[in-house]
Amino acid sequence: MKLLVAIYVAIVSLVLFDVGLIQADTHTPAEPDSVKIFPPKITALKDTPNDAGTSIDILWELSPSESLFPGAIIEYQIFRASSPESTFERVGAVPAGVSKFSDGGTEPGKPYWYKVVAVGDSQQAASEIAGPGKSVMQWFDRRRKGVLVFVILICTLIAVFIEVAKAKKGKMFLRHLPVFDAIDEAIGRATEMGKKVLYIMGQSDVDDPQTVASMSILARVAEKTAAYGTKLDVPCVWPMAMSMARETVKESFLRAGKPDAYKEDDIYYLTSDQFGYVAGVDGVMMRDRPAANFYLGAFYAESLIFAETGYTTGAIQIAGTAMVDQLPFFVVACDYTLIGEELYAAGASLSGDPIQIGSIRGQDIAKAIFFFYIIAGVVLKLAGINWLETLLRLD
Amino acid sequence: MLMTSGPWVWVAALLTLAIYSFLYKDNPFYKVAEYIFVGISAGYWAIFLWWNYAYPNLFEPLGKGKYMNIIPVVLGLMMFTQLFRRTAWLVRFPLTFVLGVSLGLQIVAAVEGDMVPQLRGTFSPFTPGALFGTYDFWTSVGYIALLVGVLTTLIYFFFSKEHKGILGVGARIGIYFLMIAFGASFGYTVMARISLLFGRLHFLFVDWMHVIK
Numbered sequence: 081m082k083l084l085v086a087i088y089v090a091i092v093s094l095v096l097f098d099v100g101l102i103q104a105d106t107h108t109p110a111e112p113d114s115v116k117i118f119p120p121k122i123t124a125l126k127d128t129p130n131d132a133g134t135s136i137d138i139l140w141e142l143s144p145s146e147s148l149f150p151g152a153i154i155e156y157q158i159f160r161a162s163s164p165e166s167t168f169e170r171v172g173a174v175p176a177g178v179s180k181f182s183d184g185g186t187e188p189g190k191p192y193w194y195k196v197v198a199v200g201d202s203q204q205a206a207s208e209i210a211g212p213g214k215s216v217m218q219w220f221d222r223r224r225k226g227v228l229v230f231v232i233l234i235c236t237l238i239a240v241f242i243e244v245a246k247a248k249k250g251k252m253f254l255r256h257l258p259v260f261d262a263i264d265e266a267i268g269r270a271t272e273m274g275k276k277v278l279y280i281m282g283q284s285d286v287d288d289p290q291t292v293a294s295m296s297i298l299a300r301v302a303e304k305t306a307a308y309g310t311k312l313d314v315p316c317v318w319p320m321a322m323s324m325a326r327e328t329v330k331e332s333f334l335r336a337g338k339p340d341a342y343k344e345d346d347i348y349y350l351t352s353d354q355f356g357y358v359a360g361v362d363g364v365m366m367r368d369r370p371a372a373n374f375y376l377g378a379f380y381a382e383s384l385i386f387a388e389t390g391y392t393t394g395a396i397q398i399a400g401t402a403m404v405d406q407l408p409f410f411v412v413a414c415d416y417t418l419i420g421e422e423l424y425a426a427g428a429s430l431s432g433d434p435i436q437i438g439s440i441r442g443q444d445i446a447k448a449i450f451f452f453y454i455i456a457g458v459v460l461k462l463a464g465i466n467w468l469e470t471l472l473r474l475d
Numbered sequence: 476m477l478m479t480s481g482p483w484v485w486v487a488a489l490l491t492l493a494i495y496s497f498l499y500k501d502n503p504f505y506k507v508a509e510y511i512f513v514g515i516s517a518g519y520w521a522i523f524l525w526w527n528y529a530y531p532n533l534f535e536p537l538g539k540g541k542y543m544n545i546i547p548v549v550l551g552l553m554m555f556t557q558l559f560r561r562t563a564w565l566v567r568f569p570l571t572f573v574l575g576v577s578l579g580l581q582i583v584a585a586v587e588g589d590m591v592p593q594l595r596g597t598f599s600p601f602t603p604g605a606l607f608g609t610y611d612f613w614t615s616v617g618y619i620a621l622l623v624g625v626l627t628t629l630i631y632f633f634f635s636k637e638h639k640g641i642l643g644v645g646a647r648i649g650i651y652f653l654m655i656a657f658g659a660s661f662g663y664t665v666m667a668r669i670s671l672l673f674g675r676l677h678f679l680f681v682d683w684m685h686v687i688k
Contacts, residue, residue, distance in 0.1 A: 224587065226591060227583065227586050227587045227591060230586050230590065230591060231582060231583055231586050234582070234586065235582070252635075253635060253636075254634050254635065255633075255634045255635070255636070255637060255638065286570060286573055286574055286577075287573055287574070287577030287578070287581075288577075289578060289581065292574065292578070319554070320554070320569075320570065320573065323554065323557055323566055323570060324570050326557070327566070327567065327570070349517075350513060350517070351513050351514075351516040351517040351520060352516070352517070352520035352524075353512075353516030353517070353519065353520055355512070355516075356512045356513050356515075356516030356517070357513075357516075359494065359508070359509040359512045359513060360509060360512075360513040362497065362509075363501070363505070363506065363509045366497075366500075366501035367501060381668075384668075404656075404660065405660055405664060407657055407660075408657035408658065408660050408661035408664070409661070409664075411654075411657055412661070419653065420632065421632045421634075422632070425634045440634055440635075441634075441635055444633055444634055444635040445635075447629050447632065447633060448633070450590075450594060450629065451626060451629050451630070453594065454594060454597050454598055454622070454625065454626060455626070457594070457597075457598035457601075458597075458598045458601045458622065461598055461599070461601045461602060461603075462601050462602075462603055463603070464603050468598075469595060469598065469599055472591050472594055472595040473595075
């Protein structure tokens with residue numbers, strides 16, 4: 081019986097402890113009268129290196145109370161002011177034993193004064209005011225040397241191969257993707273059925289490389305629709321993407337020798353709201369029943385809604401995105417899908433633009449280098465040599 | 476069933492049902508909800524972009540004497556030149572400016588955020604004696620699979636050669652890795668979508684109809 085009572089009391093205590101009715105006595109006991117909190121001493125105010133000039137490092141000597149009365153100090157609070165006479169504002173705190181704080185809220189070149197307060201249970205002691213300290217912007221973040229090496233390598237390769245592609249007038253080999261034929265097939269089908277082609281550029285604006293790649297494919301699609309006399313419908317999410325799409329389509333119609341057939345209103349702004357746009361495009365799909373749907377660009381949660389709706393209308397669907405999370409939906413619901421970088425390669429190949437083709441070739445060479453870099457990295461790492469990994473260190 | 480909710484809950488609930496009616500087929504209720512959604516969201520975004528981007532980043536600093544902001548103002552005004560046929564070509568300047576700057580910035584972000592961590596993460600676990608030693612069996616298998624997956628997927632995305640011979644074998648293995656990853660991602664995302672559906676059903680049954688307390 082006693083055992084049962086003991087178990088019952090233990091369980092009830094645990095439950096009460098869990099809901100917070102009983103609190104563990106983890107707090108530092110109040111200091112006895114003999115305990116005295118001595119102030120810390122600021123030793124340096126230094127600009128935080130490798131940043132944009134928005135941080136100052138404050139270093140101090142720990143309060144002697146840390147060694148004289150262990151556990152007496154709870155934390156150090158750091159205060160900042162724009163002059164020694166003005167009011168000091170708290171900018172942060174660190175636990176006892178820590179003697180450095182980075183104040184990340186400073187403006188470049190502006191002087192600041194600091195004091196550090198050692199805080200005990202019932203006493204506190206402030207250091208002398210130190211200053212002025214200034215933060216300075218650095219041009220280079222020296223920790224990112226590896227990034228610099230790779231950026232230079234990639235940019236050099238791309239620049240070199242763009243020049244080579246220009247010299248060869250874009251006649252460089254790029255692997256044929258099945259989707260190249262599918263684009264013509266889809267537009268041909270729409271023409272035969274007397275229905276329109278729907279082209280969706282995704283949710284991103286012109287600052288996304290996927291939108292840029294999509295424009296290259298749009299140019300090809302527009303040229304074909306102009307040549308066949310098929311209606312092209314391009315609802316847009318962003319005004320700038322719409323302007324760029326209009327320019328692209330206008331040029332394509334010109335190339336196809338049908339400048340008069342170009343209708344600006346076929347490329348129109350719908351809304352910048354993700355699901356508002358989805359509702360609008362779904363309505364277009366159900367009412368106008370386009371025979372070919374293109375989803376090329378950056379897509380988010382709307383990808384499956386588009387692809388499913390398009391599937392129910394019986395349209396031939398061609399998709400492509402570099403958004404990894406959305407690719408599975410396109411793969412299962414569309415007839416052809418450009419996976420990741422295939423979108424850029426397709427854009428380059430279909431445009432025939434030497435700059436884009438040279439860029440893809442340059443990236444391919446970079447990929448080959450990375451391939452061997454990884455193999456060399458593994459072999460060296462297994463042999464205990466780490467310098468290939470050290471080059472990639474970002475911290 | 477109490478259904479004593481306020482008028483805006485009713486509006487939201489009826490619009491939700493109108494959108495769901497699309498699951499049956501296109502109908503007038505869906506059309507009404509669609510037009511309301513598109514119209515209101517377009518207007519909302521116009522105001523949102525003004526108060527969250529244009530005004531605090533452009534016009535407010537300009538008013539405080541940051542005259543460098545005149546450059547984006549001019550570029551922004553050039554977007555309106557497309558309204559007139561004779562000046563429409565000027566729109567290419569702001570477009571190319573945005574394109575060039577943003578793509579240039581993204582090179583560094585892509586190298587730093589994606590490429591370098593991926594490279595490093597692929598071979599950093601291969602320390603001497605770690606595989607099948609410090610790491611347990613399945614962790615070791617996972618790291619080896621990661622290495623093979625990265626290398627073969629790189630081969631798949633190589634466009635300068637036909638996928639024949641050894642490249643063909645590598646690319647085929649790479650596409651298997653991609654499809655396995657897509658399958659996992661598909662399942663994960665479907666789970667997230669189901670939770671969104673529960674959120675809407677919760678709104679309908681709890682906040683609107685009060686049939687579940």
